[in-house]
Amino acid sequence: MTYRLKLYITGRTPHSIRAIENLRAICTSQFHEEDYDIEVIDILENPQLAEDEKILATPTLVKRLPTPIRKIIGDLSDREKVLLGLDLVETARTEKGGQE
Amino acid sequence: MTETKDASNLLQKVPVGIPGFDNISDGGLPLNRSTIISGTSGAGKTIFGLQFVIAGVREYEENGVIVTFEETPADLICNVKSLGWDLGALVESGRVAFVDASRAPGEQILETGNYNLSALMVRIEHAVRKVGARRVTLDSVGSIFPQFTDSNLVRREIHGIVGALRLLGVTTVITVERTEEYGAVGRFGIEEFVADNVLIVRNVLVQEQRRRTIEILKYRGTSHQKGEFPFTIDAVDGINIMPLSSIELCQKSSNVRISSGSKELDTMCGGGLYRDSIILVSGATGTGKTLMVTEFVRAAIKAEEPALLFAFEESPDQLRRNTASWGVDYVDAEKRGFLKIVCSYPETAGLEDHLLNMKRIIDEFKPKRIAVDSMSALERVAPVKGFREFVIGITSHIKHQEVAGMFSNTTSMLMGSESLTETHISTITDSIIMLRYVELQGQMRRALMVLKMRGSSHDKQIREYVIDGKGLNIKEAFRGVSGILAGRPVYGMGDEKERMGEMFGGEEPVS
Numbered sequence: 001m002t003y004r005l006k007l008y009i010t011g012r013t014p015h016s017i018r019a020i021e022n023l024r025a026i027c028t029s030q031f032h033e034e035d036y037d038i039e040v041i042d043i044l045e046n047p048q049l050a051e052d053e054k055i056l057a058t059p060t061l062v063k064r065l066p067t068p069i070r071k072i073i074g075d076l077s078d079r080e081k082v083l084l085g086l087d088l089v090e091t092a093r094t095e096k097g098g099q100e
Numbered sequence: 101m102t103e104t105k106d107a108s109n110l111l112q113k114v115p116v117g118i119p120g121f122d123n124i125s126d127g128g129l130p131l132n133r134s135t136i137i138s139g140t141s142g143a144g145k146t147i148f149g150l151q152f153v154i155a156g157v158r159e160y161e162e163n164g165v166i167v168t169f170e171e172t173p174a175d176l177i178c179n180v181k182s183l184g185w186d187l188g189a190l191v192e193s194g195r196v197a198f199v200d201a202s203r204a205p206g207e208q209i210l211e212t213g214n215y216n217l218s219a220l221m222v223r224i225e226h227a228v229r230k231v232g233a234r235r236v237t238l239d240s241v242g243s244i245f246p247q248f249t250d251s252n253l254v255r256r257e258i259h260g261i262v263g264a265l266r267l268l269g270v271t272t273v274i275t276v277e278r279t280e281e282y283g284a285v286g287r288f289g290i291e292e293f294v295a296d297n298v299l300i301v302r303n304v305l306v307q308e309q310r311r312r313t314i315e316i317l318k319y320r321g322t323s324h325q326k327g328e329f330p331f332t333i334d335a336v337d338g339i340n341i342m343p344l345s346s347i348e349l350c351q352k353s354s355n356v357r358i359s360s361g362s363k364e365l366d367t368m369c370g371g372g373l374y375r376d377s378i379i380l381v382s383g384a385t386g387t388g389k390t391l392m393v394t395e396f397v398r399a400a401i402k403a404e405e406p407a408l409l410f411a412f413e414e415s416p417d418q419l420r421r422n423t424a425s426w427g428v429d430y431v432d433a434e435k436r437g438f439l440k441i442v443c444s445y446p447e448t449a450g451l452e453d454h455l456l457n458m459k460r461i462i463d464e465f466k467p468k469r470i471a472v473d474s475m476s477a478l479e480r481v482a483p484v485k486g487f488r489e490f491v492i493g494i495t496s497h498i499k500h501q502e503v504a505g506m507f508s509n510t511t512s513m514l515m516g517s518e519s520l521t522e523t524h525i526s527t528i529t530d531s532i533i534m535l536r537y538v539e540l541q542g543q544m545r546r547a548l549m550v551l552k553m554r555g556s557s558h559d560k561q562i563r564e565y566v567i568d569g570k571g572l573n574i575k576e577a578f579r580g581v582s583g584i585l586a587g588r589p590v591y592g593m594g595d596e597k598e599r600m601g602e603m604f605g606g607e608e609p610v611s
Contacts, residue, residue: 010218018213043219047226050219054200057248058219074213085210 003036004065010058011044015075019059022076030088111322114271117155120341124325125316130297134262134272139301144312144333145275149237151338152273154185156235157195164235165197165227169243173198184335197227203247211249217257221264228268236265240275296320306483309450314341330489332452340456344489358504361395364574368550368559376502378495380525382509383535387546388567389508393471394423395572396506400469401433408467410458411443412477426571440465451482451490459497470498474508475525495528530554538584547584548574
């Protein structure tokens with residue numbers, strides 16, 4: 001199973017930086033490196049992408065894959081909620097990857 | 101557009117393009133500011149917001165951005181098609197841009213920490229730059245609140261967006277939902293932040309009729325007309341406001357006289373009716389008001405001037421038949437283009453809609469004479485205030501065309517003269533002709549008098565008239581009879597024969 005994640009931010013604000021750090025931490029603890037893909041989009045540089053994705057708040061993490069598409073807003077500091085949004089349960093590090 | 105930054109004292113306004121709004125707002129919406137428009141569900145706020153943008157493109161070469169929080173752009177485009185607006189085409193041609201901030205159905209949003217709504221602002225700014233917008237509508241801002249848990253944060257962010265829009269140099273309309281017609285301006289307390297200008301639209305149920313009004317509650321730093329103004333929404337103009345209190349009394353006036361259709365009546369009026377006057381014909385049912393109107397129309401046809409007849413009591417066929425019995429050929433006149441008959445039941449529309457419709461027909465047909473038969477029929481479909489506004493509206497419009505208008509009015513009492521309609525109309529009209537029943541020696545006779553004739557002397561006598569196959573036939577004055585208008589005719593004592601002689605055809609008047 002592959003995770004395709006897009007993180008929308010507005011510039012390098014403290015919120016943005018914290019969100020990126022939190023996301024990296026969650027992903028490295030949950031996935032193998034080849035199982036996920038994070039794209040960070042700064043909408044100041046590319047506002048049309050925010051329009052296409054209908055982003056209102058930043059930071060917003062969009063889980064494109066696996067479906068259903070889900071939006072997780074905020075700086076991702078509530079780890080449990082992030083995991084919930086990614087359809088993950090806190091698992092031991094040994095069981096990396098999804099459980100298909 | 102000129103720069104306004106330095107003109108700190110004078111607030112510039114931008115003409116909106118909504119008929120009537122520029123009158124009641126003394127020039128439009130404050131340039132570069134945000135204006136809240138608040139109303140209950142179905143009051144017309146979204147249409148106002150959209151019309152602001154669309155009219156900007158159509159009439160002022162100003163592009164616009166529509167930020168939609170409630171409906172999707174596709175829904176909005178579809179909904180306004182019924183108003184004849186092709187919003188889709190404007191989007192395609194790059195004149196209007198949408199920012200879709202509506203919530204996708206079923207979309208789940210999880211909040212996992214701190215965030216703000218700067219993405220929304222970035223998108224709005226992007227859209228504004230993309231089309232070079234000068235006008236922005238946020239519709240309806242209340243719908244963004246349920247999407248987030250922290251209302252205070254959303255309020256703060258909206259406040260920030262409004263400030264940023266001002267820096268962008270656009271004029272903004274923000275629609276806000278309210279729950280009561282007469283209560284707090286809006287939900288979620290948005291107006292506390294963006295309260296420079298507040299408009300209220302209402303859709304109130306009065307006597308089982310919906311009445312739409314718009315009110316400018318607050319216009320910071322600039323003038324506006326006060327109070328509620330009725331408006332309509334239809335497929336031709338969208339929102340159309342009737343700026344009654346700002347109607348100017350500046351019509352020209354002419355000395356040209358026209359015929360009323362009856363030679364005797366012309367003489368009574370001092371040589372005919374003025375070409376640009378409003379004449380009220382008032383009488384009980386069956387006194388011959390419609391006939392009077394017919395004579396008026398006949399005179400127009402004879403002079404080969406186009407006449408327009410609004411009939412609210414009879415069908416066209418009925419009118420044609422009845423008038424033919426008086427020797428007036430409506431069918432032929434219609435064929436030759438000298439007559440247009442517009443018939444409708446008063447109940448088919450609100451008075452505002454009637455007014456708008458009548459104005460349009462007048463503008464289109466460009467008649468020299470306009471007759472309304474009868475004004476009092478319209479009275480029953482509206483509250484008193486609405487009716488008064490209607491009368492003022494139609495009168496001023498007719499006067500602006502500088503043509504003659506004749507209104508008929510049915511009095512409620514067979515003999516007396518009191519009628520609600522009269523008190524509203526009589527001061528506005530230039531001439532009043534009264535038709536009354538008179539009971540004399542067990543007979544119902546008819547009396548006519550010219551009660552008022554602005555700008556001219558007129559016959560003060562109360563004359564008898566009869567209705568025959570040729571129409572209205574005015575005869576001699578009643579003599580020796582008093583109290584006709586009061587509905588209690590009293591005649592002087594004396595010999596029966598003598599009295600009869602005195603009454604009609606006597607040389608010297610008997611008091």
